[in-house]
Amino acid sequence: MMQCSVTDSVTVEDVYGNDFTAPDQPAQPTRPAASDEPASFRDVLAADGRIEPRDEMPEGYRRTLIRQIAQHAHSEIIGMQPEGNWISRAPSLRRKAILMAKVQDEAGHGLYLYAAAETLGVDRADLLDQLHSGRQKYSSIFNYPTLTWADVGAIGWLVDGAAIVNQVPLCRCSYGPYGRAMVRVCKEESFHQRQGFEILHTLAKGTDAQRAMAQDAVDRYWWPSLMMFGPPDDDSPNSAQSMAWGIKRHSNDDLRQRFVDMTVPQSEALGLSLPDPEIAWNSDRGHYDFGEVDFTELFEVIRGNGPCNAERMAHRVRAHEDGAWVREAATAYADKRSRQARPPKAEEGAA
Amino acid sequence: MSRDWPLWEVFVRSRRGLSHVHVGSLHAPDAEMALRNARDLYTRRQEGVSLWVVPASAIAASSPDEKDSFFDPAADKVYRHPTFYDVPEGVDHL
Numbered sequence: 001m002m003q004c005s006v007t008d009s010v011t012v013e014d015v016y017g018n019d020f021t022a023p024d025q026p027a028q029p030t031r032p033a034a035s036d037e038p039a040s041f042r043d044v045l046a047a048d049g050r051i052e053p054r055d056e057m058p059e060g061y062r063r064t065l066i067r068q069i070a071q072h073a074h075s076e077i078i079g080m081q082p083e084g085n086w087i088s089r090a091p092s093l094r095r096k097a098i099l100m101a102k103v104q105d106e107a108g109h110g111l112y113l114y115a116a117a118e119t120l121g122v123d124r125a126d127l128l129d130q131l132h133s134g135r136q137k138y139s140s141i142f143n144y145p146t147l148t149w150a151d152v153g154a155i156g157w158l159v160d161g162a163a164i165v166n167q168v169p170l171c172r173c174s175y176g177p178y179g180r181a182m183v184r185v186c187k188e189e190s191f192h193q194r195q196g197f198e199i200l201h202t203l204a205k206g207t208d209a210q211r212a213m214a215q216d217a218v219d220r221y222w223w224p225s226l227m228m229f230g231p232p233d234d235d236s237p238n239s240a241q242s243m244a245w246g247i248k249r250h251s252n253d254d255l256r257q258r259f260v261d262m263t264v265p266q267s268e269a270l271g272l273s274l275p276d277p278e279i280a281w282n283s284d285r286g287h288y289d290f291g292e293v294d295f296t297e298l299f300e301v302i303r304g305n306g307p308c309n310a311e312r313m314a315h316r317v318r319a320h321e322d323g324a325w326v327r328e329a330a331t332a333y334a335d336k337r338s339r340q341a342r343p344p345k346a347e348e349g350a351a
Numbered sequence: 352m353s354r355d356w357p358l359w360e361v362f363v364r365s366r367r368g369l370s371h372v373h374v375g376s377l378h379a380p381d382a383e384m385a386l387r388n389a390r391d392l393y394t395r396r397q398e399g400v401s402l403w404v405v406p407a408s409a410i411a412a413s414s415p416d417e418k419d420s421f422f423d424p425a426a427d428k429v430y431r432h433p434t435f436y437d438v439p440e441g442v443d444h445l
Contacts, residue, residue, distance in 0.1 A: 108391075111377060111392055118358065124378065327356075330384060
């Protein structure tokens with residue numbers, strides 16, 4: 001069951017809608033030549049229109065979207081684990097109710113995305129198999145542990161904050177069902193980020209120990225959050241094609257910069273520092289400068305060597321297997337009911 | 352057959368006076384569970400006052416390949432629009 005730590009599988013990282021590999025891993029199936037693209041497909045993209053499920057599309061476009069949407073969906077459902085870990089230990093009933101609603105939203109986001117992937121002609125059950133066998137990945141950010149309650153705050157503020165920066169442009173993705181799912185997801189994410197900020201704000205204004213706990217969580221989650229945007233643009237082979245196809249709208253580095261620019265002033269409002277001495281406003285660029293991200297760590301986590309890779313996968317597989325009897329019972333009940341079904345009553349004007 | 356439960360398309364009426372609008376799909380073993388799952392999945396924030404679930408397999412759709420021939424008959428009938436007609440100066444409420 002510990003497939004999560006195999007390193008020989010295709011290792012493409014999807015970070016809430018980003019798409020990249022570790023450098024020594026096989027590149028993903030790439031596009032056919034542009035000339036293989038159906039004219040109707042090119043016309044729609046040229047007009048910045050949306051491709052819908054039954055439209056003609058190049059095989060590479062379809063495969064790229066299936067992989068990206070599936071891995072985005074996997075990220076959402078694996079993302080339930082680090083925070084789910086704290087539901088039973090939330091410090092108040094208010095926090096507990098909020099956290100349950102947030103974790104339930106993550107499940108919902110996963111389901112929206114699996115539904116969007118299925119419009120491309122794949123089965124959700126097959127996508128889950130690929131997750132469970134390690135052939136498809138989920139965001140490496142969820143391979144970090146939630147050691148303290150403050151981590152729940154840091155995840156909401158930083159991880160969901162980075163996710164929002166990545167996901168907002170995906171609302172305009174050229175593939176209609178993916179864009180529509182992202183609109184729904186983005187509407188719900190803003191509460192996630194605010195509740196995280198509020199947790200940290202409360203702790204930062206609390207006792208010395210609470211403040212230290214908040215600072216420690218930010219110190220641990222800051223760099224992994226920056227890694228969520230993927231490798232630098234020069235080193236991101238899938239990006240150019242995804243941008244040409246209108247799947248991706250901004251480069252990894254642009255999105256990372258946007259996140260830093262939003263987040264630094266928020267950290268000042270919290271009175272917490274970010275663990276990067278190089279952060280400074282650059283008035284020439286009109287952006288914050290920041291230090292170099294250590295991508296060797298990211299690629300190690302993608303390869304399966306993060307702190308919680310094995311634990312996350314084992315938990316996911318166990319939950320799926322433990323739920324088998326529920327799925328079987330529901331199917332058996334539905335079958336029995338349909339066998340017993342009498343002729344349906346006349347419709348009563350559903351509209 | 353898929354190893355998953357059948358697929359249902361979900362339509363939500365966001366408030367009285369509006370029609371149901373397609374919002375997405377889900378898997379469920381039967382219509383009753385599909386409705387309950389749709390409630391949990393698509394109306395967690397009071398997005399709807401009424402839900403429809405329809406087996407995806409029961410939907411017949413026009414084909415995008417026939418888009419032109421299928422919809423073309425409407426293209427040359429501009430006289431179906433009020434702007435086609437000349438109205439003399441000074442004639443109101445027409």
